[in-house]
Amino acid sequence: MTRRLRKTTLEDIARHAGVGMATVDRVLNERGGVSQQTTRRVLEAAKTLGTKRILPTEIKRRLLIEAVFARNHSAYYERLNEALQTVAEVIGLPVTVYRTHIDVDKPDKLSAHLSTVAGSRDGIILFANDLPQTAQVVQQLADKTTIVTISTDITDSGRHSYVGINNENAGQAAAKISEAICRKGGRVLAVTPETGVRAPLERLVGFTRFFEERDAEDRLLVFTPPSNMPVALSQLIQLLTDEDDIRVLYSPFNDAFAERVIEAGMQEQVIRSLAKITHDLSPHAISNLRSGLIDMVIDSNPMQQVSKAVDFIAREHGYVSRKTVADVDFQLYTSENLPRADRAD
Incomplete structure (x- = not known):
């Protein structure tokens, strides 16, 4: 009697690679958030165990994105900042987002920082007032990296995209x-x-x-x-x-x-x-x-704006999120339709 071979499971791969099952799932389904070294170890374990599925053929490096914010004291500013802290996990891409906050009344400092980081970042998300000085520096840097303005557009700047509501x-x-x-x-x-x-x-x-x-x-x-x-x-x-x-x-x-x-x-x-x-x-x-x-x-849906901005930069570098990122539109709220987590039961 021929004995049927047991199918390789996520648990088998995790044990062989010395990682958790959640890490194996993220690697095999290309959800991101795993280092290149660990990704390589998981893929090698899957191949060694003869996994009967199509494995990712490319280990993509992490994208480095700089979020530069002209700091103000609005609640909306804080919500954008919070969204940037979790966007990589939400969107499921190998992305590291660096956040830099510069006082809104210091456009010289903001322009200097943009010039400093442009050459070492795969993209820049910019939240700033539409000032001629800012527009000029964005235009100068647009050939070095992908620049996306968010929430407030900077017209005549040559930015690659604007993400925000109408x-x-x-x-x-x-x-x-x-x-x-x-x-x-x-x-x-x-x-x-x-x-x-x-x-x-x-x-x-x-x-x-x-x-x-x-x-x-x-x-x-x-x-x-x-x-x-x-x-x-x-x-x-x-x-x-x-x-x-x-x-x-x-x-x-x-x-x-x-x-x-x-x-x-x-x-x-x-x-x-x-x-x-x-x-x-x-x-x-x-x-x-x-x-x-x-x-x-x-x-104005800041989480959706941040997700769309990161998704745009990622696509410019050939990365595609497995999660569909919807276009940004405004939403109307009353006490009757607050997000579920914010409702009083």
């Missing part, structure tokens, strides 16, 4: 909801963001254009807060008191002033009574949605 469309979505709330009467108040930050300015453009295209400019008020926050809050409260037909408050940027206004809604009836729409699903915004201090958040 901010004008996001602003128009907020305007459409605001207009629907006021359809039977009332007006909308939009707060202008701080200057120099391109994304929220684009959202405000989309928001105001919605009313202009419908000849409804008379239903929109725009408030530009002074730099002194207590004075700005006092002026806003006075405006809402004087203009008692305002029904919606819109902020295109979840900045310190927007947060202060939302908090003031706990004491100020003229703020609490309004429908409030803002951007970016920070932990604080989640808490405010749950408590009813705000009504809707339009999120």
Whole structure:
């Protein structure tokens, strides 16, 4: 009687290579996150044991990506940073992401750092304001490495790709909801963001254009807060008191002033009574949605942006993720559809 040979298992390969089964799975299914030396040992073990499957034929080196961020103090900035810490595992590619944070008011330092690392990185992910100086250095370095701008585009820079939502469309979505709330009467108040930050300015453009295209400019008020926050809050409260037909408050940027206004809604009836729409699903915004201090958040999906940026750079070098990376689009959240991990049971 002929004895049937036992099929080689992942456990057999792991034991022979001296690694865990999860490592064998990552190597054989090309999920990344394993050193070249360990990958080679696993493949040799699989061949020695006569594994009856197609094995990876190439041990790809790890891609080195530099993420350069112009540091600001927004919650969205922190979410982008957190996404970069886990993106390699999420996307399943052999990638190392180095993170460098440079104060937003030091463009000279940012430009110098880009010039320093460009020659030793397979790609650069850049989150920075659209300044002529930054655009110039990106244009100079585009032949040395793949450069992807994220969240805020840097126009006329020669960057290889921009990854982010269409901010004008996001602003128009907020305007459409605001207009629907006021359809039977009332007006909308939009707060202008701080200057120099391109994304929220684009959202405000989309928001105001919605009313202009419908000849409804008379239903929109725009408030530009002074730099002194207590004075700005006092002026806003006075405006809402004087203009008692305002029904919606819109902020295109979840900045310190927007947060202060939302908090003031706990004491100020003229703020609490309004429908409030803002951007970016920070932990604080989640808490405010749950408590009813705000009504809707339009999120830019930073994890998806980071994944798409890394995927683009990887594809430029011939790497293909086994996980499909969807195009980036904004998402609308209320207290009823928060991500499952953020819901209160």
